[in-house]
Amino acid sequence: MPLSLALLLLSVSCKNPASVSEPFAEAFQLQYPTQEMDLPPSGKRIHFAWSGSPQKRPLLFVHGSPGSWRGWSEFLMNKDFQDRFHVLSVDRPGFGGSDPGVAERSLGAQAENIIRVLDLNKSSKKAILVGHSFGGPVIAKMAMTFPDKVAGLVFVASSVDPDLETTKWFQHPAQWVPFRWLIPTELKVCNEEILELKTELATMLPEWRKIEDFPSVIIQGLDDPLVPPANADFLAARLTPQALVEKQLVSHLNHFVPWLRPELIVNAIHALRTRVEQTESVGGI
DSSP: OOOHHHHHHHHHHHTTTOOHHHHHHHHHHOOOOOOOEETTTTEEEEEEEEEOOOOOOEEEEEEOOSSOOOHHHHTTTTTHHHHEEEEEEEEETTTSSTTTOOOOOHHHHHHHGGGGGGGGOOOOOEEEEEEEETTTHHHHHHHHHHHGGGEEEEEEEEEOOOGOOOOTTTTGOOOOSTHHSSSSSSHHHHHHHHHHHHHHHHHHHGGGGGGTTTEEEEETTTTOSSSSSSHHHHHHSSSOOOTTEEEETTTOOOHHHHHHHHHHHHHHHHHHHHHHHHHHHTTTO
16 A cells, blocks of 8 residues: 555544634634643643633543644634633643644543643632543543542543554554654654553553543444444443433434534533532532
8 A cells, every 4th residue: 555545544543633623723812822831840731722711610622633722612612611611622742732743642641731721720610521532531531530620521432442442554654764754743643642542441441430420421423434433332331320411322423523513512511511510519529
């Protein structure tokens, strides 16, 4: 197979998001400056955007691989979210402005870095986390590691089942010189972290019991060629019936849910917020 085609397949396998968010990102940046936070003692940095009020519940969006905060711009610009939440979107380690080009293969390290943006929130309320694709296991790891900071989870086309993770033949050669020189930086980072994902997910298996009671929503397109829909079943099996707020398996929908069907995520967040508030009112989570 020609290298050009292999690189194209690598790009697709890395879940490259649609560009439809760009107009929203440009409009957002005209109103709100993005920010960076140093992460001592590691010397690393996290880049992020936010809107709404730090005095309200955090709503944190985590992108897939590759990606950036910009992929969630439409949600950052959502007026209802701005009225109800402290809306945040991060560049995961290695992408955007967060130490670009330096892959972080550990889901635990990603969780520890990203959770720091919640330090800006002044509400004392626990966060709702939304993760798409690779962002799904990241938000799960955040909840497992920092349960006192998380109220609920929205999993969107999330790669979480280690048994469903497969390595494409061209992913290992993409690590070799001179092939690495031909691949865009964000795709190098994407390839490096995805090569490690199966092992990372297997390590997480015993930890799912820690979040089995967290109110959660699962959204999965049934025509997703990148994340097998059976990942939704894996997630549902690790939540108690009371914790599963919604499980949406959507026909004729592929991997790019945030850009093709954003209303599914908007509605899921509102449903989850209602459940979280009900749970908190009776002394749960």
